[in-house]
Amino acid sequence: MSAQPATQKKTFTRDEVAKHNKKGDLWIIIDSEVYNVSKFSELHPGGENVFYDEEVAGQEATETFFGLHVREVLEKPQYKRLIVGNIQGEQPKLKADPAGSPSRVPYAEPSWLSQSYYTPYYNDSHRRLQREWRKYVDEEIRDIALRCEANGKRPDVELVKKLGANGINAMRMGPGKHLHGRKLFADIKGEEFDYFHELIITQELVRCAVRGFGDGLNGGMVIGLPPIMNFGSKELKEEIIEPVLAGDKFICLAVSEAFAGSDVMGLRTYAKKSDDGSHYIVNGTKKWITNGTFADYFTTAVKTDEGFAVLCIPRSVGGVETTQIKTSYSTTAGTAYVTFDNCKVPAKYLVGEDGAGIPVILSNFNHERWVMCCSTIRASRAICEQLMLWINQRKVFGKPLSSQAVVRQKLAALISQCEAAQTWLENVTYQMCKMSYKEQALHLAGQIALLKSWSTRVSHEVADNGVQIMGGRGLTKTGMGKFVEEFHRTYKFDAVLGGSEEVLADLGIRQALRFMPENARL
Structure with a gap:
């Protein structure tokens, strides 16, 4: 049987596909779909010889493919055009879930996003925001983020303006009167917006796994505008706030x-x-x-x-x-x-x-550090998801990597720390929702300082062990380990920015000592 043109799709038996196993007439099967790689094999970046292995040419190559490539490769138009048909009586099992869907990988999501768990913190408006914002990030932001991370250029100004028009820029500033009466994303009411809404916005954006872009996308606004909003004169507020929130000024x-x-x-x-x-x-x-x-x-x-x-x-x-x-x-x-x-x-x-500048500066730190905790903790979890996927599909010594007890032990420690960090973060966030700004400064400065110091220690463990589990791929900027490589290269920013780990750990204890009772004795 001669090779079918890429535009002609039909069904084949596995025996029929097996006949196309030589140079110039080469087919493979990936997830029940039949690919004609006769010409592509000559252009394959990894060389064409990999296609002529007796376990690949004309054969089921799903396991081989996913041992070497990420799923998004198959989603590219140039590779979709290689599909000539499907295996008779079979359906694809490995298609990606729709954009915006929660991950079904265990521990890939905070527990509140699982249908099997309960939460006292999140309501229907939080869930609506999470669904719609994730879809928006996946469809409207992720490609721009990856492009900017690669070329080093600032995020598109038009994207910032779109976020301004959708109310996202204003929502990233946290709860407050600046949101009352304003049209916000996902039809959230400004009066109901709380720190859990802001946490969702921050954590969903982090899933793009591009640390530099995350800061570039108005990171300066998140820490530079609050002093104007909280301490600026009326004239100063009128000149600066709305143009910045609209994306017209930075x-x-x-x-x-x-x-x-x-x-x-x-x-x-x-x-x-x-x-x-x-x-x-x-x-x-x-x-x-x-x-x-x-x-x-x-x-x-x-x-x-x-x-x-x-x-x-x-x-x-x-x-x-x-x-x-x-x-x-x-x-x-x-x-x-x-x-x-x-x-x-x-x-x-x-x-x-x-x-009186010091109070202005210090009042800004709690929110800045809390935002960094939201980002760091969610980014660490995203890497754990990558590692779960990797150990489930990677084979070593003829067995899945997940069969190695030492690997399972490493991942167990990482996931446990991410779960604990998210739980601590949500507790602090709940306190923020219940406390005034003044009460937060009094009672939460030490808590947030300790949380940030510890969460970046968690990210250190995730980055270090992530590379060990991924091996050489964890040091490579492209391919299956690219997100682990990016995280390992950039995670230290959060350990230094907004106050270094050591300084914040010390601050947390000094704050605690201020509240030691006079009669406290062993």
């Missing part, structure tokens, strides 16, 4: 310096107030500033004659220079070294009061 937080990372009190950028009080002259530098390369506004911590202050410095005032910093994740995050050279900043851009 903002970042500029605190860290080469001289002062976690040591905020050691910053050196100095703002000299004019004699008439109309403006400040700012000189200094900032380093590792997320979104700094393309930001229009810099929410900047400075020293003044009064102590510390926060200025929202527009790039348009002049004297602001930004240079891209190349990091171990892609340049899509727009990480920058920022220089302020005699910037003349009108006094109206003062955020809060001169001399």
